[in-house]
Amino acid sequence: MTTSTEKTVQTVLNYIDGQWVEASTGQTAESLNPANVDDVVGRYQLSSSEDLDQAVEAAWKAQKEWRKLPGSARGDILFKAADIMEKRIDEIARTMTREMGKTFPEAKGETARGVAILRYYAGEGMRPVGDVIPSTDSSAIMFTTRTPLGVVGVITPWNFPVAIPMWKAAPALIYGNAVVMKPASEAAVTCAKVIDCLHEAGIPAGVINMVTGSGSVVGQGLAEHPKVSGITFTGSNGVGKKLGQLALERGIKYQLEMGGKNPVIVAEDADLDLAVDATISGGLKSTGQKCTATSRVIVHEDVYEEFREKLLAKVAEITVGDGLNEGSWMGPSVSENQLNTVLSYVQKGKEEGAKLLYGGNRCEKGANAKGFFVEPAVFDEVTPDMAIAREEIFGPVLALMKVSSFEEALDVANDSDYGLSASVFTTNISKALSFINEMDAGLVRINAESAGVELQAPFGGMKQSSSHSREQGRAAIEFFTSIKTVFVK
Numbered sequence: 126m127t128t129s130t131e132k133t134v135q136t137v138l139n140y141i142d143g144q145w146v147e148a149s150t151g152q153t154a155e156s157l158n159p160a161n162v163d164d165v166v167g168r169y170q171l172s173s174s175e176d177l178d179q180a181v182e183a184a185w186k187a188q189k190e191w192r193k194l195p196g197s198a199r200g201d202i203l204f205k206a207a208d209i210m211e212k213r214i215d216e217i218a219r220t221m222t223r224e225m226g227k228t229f230p231e232a233k234g235e236t237a238r239g240v241a242i243l244r245y246y247a248g249e250g251m252r253p254v255g256d257v258i259p260s261t262d263s264s265a266i267m268f269t270t271r272t273p274l275g276v277v278g279v280i281t282p283w284n285f286p287v288a289i290p291m292w293k294a295a296p297a298l299i300y301g302n303a304v305v306m307k308p309a310s311e312a313a314v315t316c317a318k319v320i321d322c323l324h325e326a327g328i329p330a331g332v333i334n335m336v337t338g339s340g341s342v343v344g345q346g347l348a349e350h351p352k353v354s355g356i357t358f359t360g361s362n363g364v365g366k367k368l369g370q371l372a373l374e375r376g377i378k379y380q381l382e383m384g385g386k387n388p389v390i391v392a393e394d395a396d397l398d399l400a401v402d403a404t405i406s407g408g409l410k411s412t413g414q415k416c417t418a419t420s421r422v423i424v425h426e427d428v429y430e431e432f433r434e435k436l437l438a439k440v441a442e443i444t445v446g447d448g449l450n451e452g453s454w455m456g457p458s459v460s461e462n463q464l465n466t467v468l469s470y471v472q473k474g475k476e477e478g479a480k481l482l483y484g485g486n487r488c489e490k491g492a493n494a495k496g497f498f499v500e501p502a503v504f505d506e507v508t509p510d511m512a513i514a515r516e517e518i519f520g521p522v523l524a525l526m527k528v529s530s531f532e533e534a535l536d537v538a539n540d541s542d543y544g545l546s547a548s549v550f551t552t553n554i555s556k557a558l559s560f561i562n563e564m565d566a567g568l569v570r571i572n573a574e575s576a577g578v579e580l581q582a583p584f585g586g587m588k589q590s591s592s593h594s595r596e597q598g599r600a601a602i603e604f605f606t607s608i609k610t611v612f613v614k
C-alpha cells in the first residue's frame with residue numbers, strides 16, 4: 126500500500142482495480158500529527174479526475190460479477206477482513222491517534238468497532254431479504270427482492286477514520302455494490318490501512334477502490350460521475366447539501382449525515398454525578414469532534430449550581446496531551462483550522478455575553494505547544510440566541526443554560542436547526558417518556574451520554590442533521606439497495 130519511504134514517512138497510494146498506484150498528477154501532500162506538527166504521519170496522493178475515472182470504471186466492471194456472488198461468499202471476504210483488522214488493531218489505532226489526534230484507547234475502541242461492523246455485515250449475506258406479499262391472483266406468487274445500486278461513492282470525514290468508512294462500505298459491499306472511497310485528507314493514511322485489510326482478505330479487484338485528494342476534485346467528481354449510482358457522505362452541512370443537490374440533479378440516491386448541536390437535559394431529579402460524567406464524556410471525548418457530541422447543557426434551576434460546581438471540578442481534572450501518552454484524557458483538535466474554529470467560537474461566546482467559567486485557551490506550554498491543543502471550555506449564562514448555542518463548533522466547548530421547568534428544557538432543546546442526538550438525565554419515568562416523544566432527534570438517550578452509536582441500530586438525524594435516511598444496522602439495506610417487486614404466474 127506504500128511506495129519506498131523517505132525516512133520513516135509512508136507514502137500512501139491510491140487503491141484502484143486491486144492495485145496500489147500513484148496518482149497521475151505525481152503530486153502528494155503531507156498528513157501531519159496534530160499533536161506534534163514536526164511528525165509527518167505520511168503522504169497521500171493528490172489525485173485528479175483521471176484517477177477517479179479509472180477507479181469508477183474498475184468498480185463498474187467489477188460490480189457485474191460481484192453482485193452475482195452469493196451473499197455468503199461476499200460475507201466470507203468481510204469476515205476475513207475483520208480477522209485481519211483485528212490482528213492489526215494496534216497498528217491501525219496508533220496511526221489513527223497520530224493522524225487525527227484521538228487518544229489511543231479511543232482509537233483502539235473505534236478500530237474494534239470497525240471489526241465488529243465488518244462481522245455484522247458479513248452475517249447480512251446469510252439473512253433473509255424481501256417479503257412474500259399475497260397477490261389478488263391466487264395462481265400467482267408475488268414477492269420483493271433487493272437489487273444493488275451499482276457503484277457507490279463513499280465520502281468520509283476524519284473524525285471516525287475507521288468506523289465511518291466501514292459502516293458505509295461494509296453494507297454497500299455485502300448488498301452487491303462496488304465502492305469508490307474518498308477519505309478525508311486528514312485521515313487518508315489510516316483509511317488506507319483499512320482498505321489494505323480488505324485487499325489482504327482477497328476482495329476481487331475493482332470491488333473496492335480508494336482515491337485520495339481534494340474534496341472538490343475527487344469528492345465532487347464522484348457525485349458527478351455518470352457511472353456512480355449512489356453517494357453516501359458524512360461531514361459538514363455545506364458540503365453535504367452541495368452533494369445532495371448534485372445527486373438530485375443526476376437522479377441518483379444520496380445519503381447525508383451532517384452536523385449536530387446536541388443537548389443534554391439535566392432535570393431536578395437527576396442523578397447529578399451520572400449526569401456530570403456523561404456530559405463530560407459526551408461533550409469532551411475525542412476533543413468534542415463527534416457529530417453526536419454534547420454541546421448544550423440545559424439544567425433545571427433547582428440543581429443548576431450544584432451541577433455546575435461538580436462539572437467544573439471534574440473538567441479541571443482533564444489532562445490534555447498527545448493521545449499516545451498514557452496520561453492524556455483529551456487529545457488535540459484535528460488541524461490548525463479546526464483549532465482556530467474552536468478559538469473563534471470561544472471569543473464569540475465572550476463577545477455575546479456568555480461567561481467563560483473555565484478553559485478555552487490554546488495550550489502553549491511544554492510539548493503541547495507543538496500541537497493544536499485547546500483547553501476544554503465551559504460557558505455559563507448561555508442563551509438560546511447565542512452562536513455557541515446554535516452553531517456546530519466541533520470542539521470541546523460546553524454551553525450551560527438554566528431553565529425553570531422540564532417543559533422549558535424541552536423547548537430549548539428543540540430550538541435548534543439540528544436534530545441528531547439528545548439525552549436526558551432524570552429518575553422520573555413521565556419526564557423520560559415526554560422526552561422520548563417530544564424531542565426532535567434521531568437518537569434519544571435516557572440517563573446516557575449523547576454520543577455512542579451502536580452498529581446494529583439505525584443511526585441518523587432529523588432536521589438539518591441528515592438527509593433523513595438512516596445508516597447502520599439493518600436500516601442500511603434501505604439505502605444500498607432498491608426494492609424490486611416480482612410477480613410470477
Ligand SMILES: NC(=O)C1=CN([C@@H]2O[C@H](COP(=O)(O)OP(=O)(O)OC[C@H]3O[C@@H](n4cnc5c(N)ncnc54)[C@H](OP(=O)(O)O)[C@@H]3O)[C@@H](O)[C@H]2O)C=CC1
Binds near residue numbers: 415
Ligand atoms: N457530521 C460529522 O460527523 C462531521 C462534521 N464535520 C463538520 O464539518 C466541519 C468542517 O470539517 P471538514 O473536514 O472540512 O468537513 P467536510 O465536509 O469539508 O469534509 C468531509 C469530507 O468531504 C470531502 N469534501 C470536501 N469538500 C468537498 C466537496 N466540495 N465535494 C465533495 N466532497 C468534499 C472532504 O475531503 P477533504 O478532507 O479532502 O477536504 C472529506 O472527505 C467541522 O468543523 C464540523 O463542524 C466534520 C467532520 C465530520
Ligand SMILES: O=C(O)CCC(=O)C(=O)O
Binds near residue numbers: 285416417575577578
Ligand atoms: O457517536 C458516535 O459513535 C458516532 C459519531 C458520528 O457518527 C460522527 O461524529 O460522525
